[in-house]
Amino acid sequence: MSAPERLTKRDATRRENERVILEAAEKVFAEAGFGGATMQLIADMAGLPKANLHYYFPTKEELYRKVVSRIFEIWLRAAACFDAAPGPVEGIGAYVEAKMEISRRHPHGSKVWASEVMHGAPVIQDYLETTLRDWTAGRAAVIRRWIAEGKMAPVDPHHLLYMLWATTQHYADFGHQIETLNGGRPLSDRQWQAATASVKRIILGGIGAVATGTDL
Amino acid sequence: MSAPERLTKRDATRRENERVILEAAEKVFAEAGFGGATMQLIADMAGLPKANLHYYFPTKEELYRKVVSRIFEIWLRAAACFDAAPGPVEGIGAYVEAKMEISRRHPHGSKVWASEVMHGAPVIQDYLETTLRDWTAGRAAVIRRWIAEGKMAPVDPHHLLYMLWATTQHYADFGHQIETLNGGRPLSDRQWQAATASVKRIILGGIGAVATGTDL
DNA sequence: TCGTTTTCTGACCGTATGGTCAAGGTTGAG
DNA sequence: CTCAACCTTGACCATACGGTCAGAAAACGA
Known part of the structure; x- marks a missing residue:
């Protein structure tokens, strides 16, 4: 080019x-x-x-807006996992892993995003109403398809997505609390793996996800 | 008296x-x-x-501190459910219901708490290190007992608690996002019930909770 | 009713903040 | 080398903020 x-x-x-x-x-x-x-x-x-x-x-607003946009980009990119997956075990599993990785690598960005939404999304309301809404609708459709194909239990796709967002973001946004409850030390590699595994296991188990391939 | x-x-x-x-x-x-x-x-x-x-x-700090304390009180009070429960279905189920009710009734308080923790808990670090730590340790013990009694699958108690906190708080802290994705309308009574049911179902299912009594 | 304590509030103060500007320094193209 | 475009920055400005205070008003106990 x-x-x-x-x-x-x-x-x-x-x-x-x-x-x-x-x-x-x-x-x-x-x-x-x-x-x-x-x-x-x-x-x-x-x-x-x-x-x-x-x-x-x-201006401060301009700078802030740029910061928030950058985070939203990363956030959206994690969604790719969801798409080409044959079923919930791979799709949701990969999504959880990607989002946990984001929480670990970009805790600041995650907090800025959370703060922005908590305060009523004054600068990114348009994103929420366009990009995010479309993205959510698309994934909800995928989830409904999986349900129809008998690959998982019939749960409300939106509430499932909220649970995925909530649980994975929590490790960034409430990282300080978690660290305090972890004896004041940040989670180790092993602990991050355990966290990711826990989240995957409980959610995939909770939705009765059926492996499409061979494993688990 | x-x-x-x-x-x-x-x-x-x-x-x-x-x-x-x-x-x-x-x-x-x-x-x-x-x-x-x-x-x-x-x-x-x-x-x-x-x-x-x-x-x-x-001072502003003093006022803020009072606000945060009040929320912590409510937050702790919801913990009562956990105690006298014979097993995870009742205990965790009731806890989810209580916390969802708090998210609905006290969305502001929930956000203040989240904000405080996200910013490193400058005014309530002592609470985290004493009351919250003790509370968490106590509940973790209960969960471990349930696991030992075969009433639920062996999951890490801490990660389970984080998931409970994250998921239920999400409906308050990210209420604006949820409202936007709900067509700009707040969740109705029915939708709150559905949300609570979804959360309970997925988590209780995910930890393989076994009913101690007769139902489900 | 009277004196005392508590509550209320407009006016005020020092400070810190977001933002501006003009003057000086650097870089790059011709 | 030259000059225009771009970058850097200390000093400065208006505003808004948290907090103070003195005196007025209200409530209380006796």
């Missing part, structure tokens, strides 16, 4: 600065909420003067 | 004002987060001058 596209030093700097700022913003927004976050805090964390932030992102 | 305790008009007013302020504060904190909430907003919603708020609650 495009020639090697000469990358000037300017372009590189811009890209890097935007990345650093977005990363810092994600963290600060997650830890303090939109209202509690300050541009100064984000600037300090990014290692840049505050005025420089306003050069790249004119 | 005490005589009828003459209720002066002063006492009544004080009590009423504190109630109104706490209620307004709960709502504003839930909708805007701690950082985004302002004393002026809370005062307006309570129908009192701002200075009056500071008469009853010296």
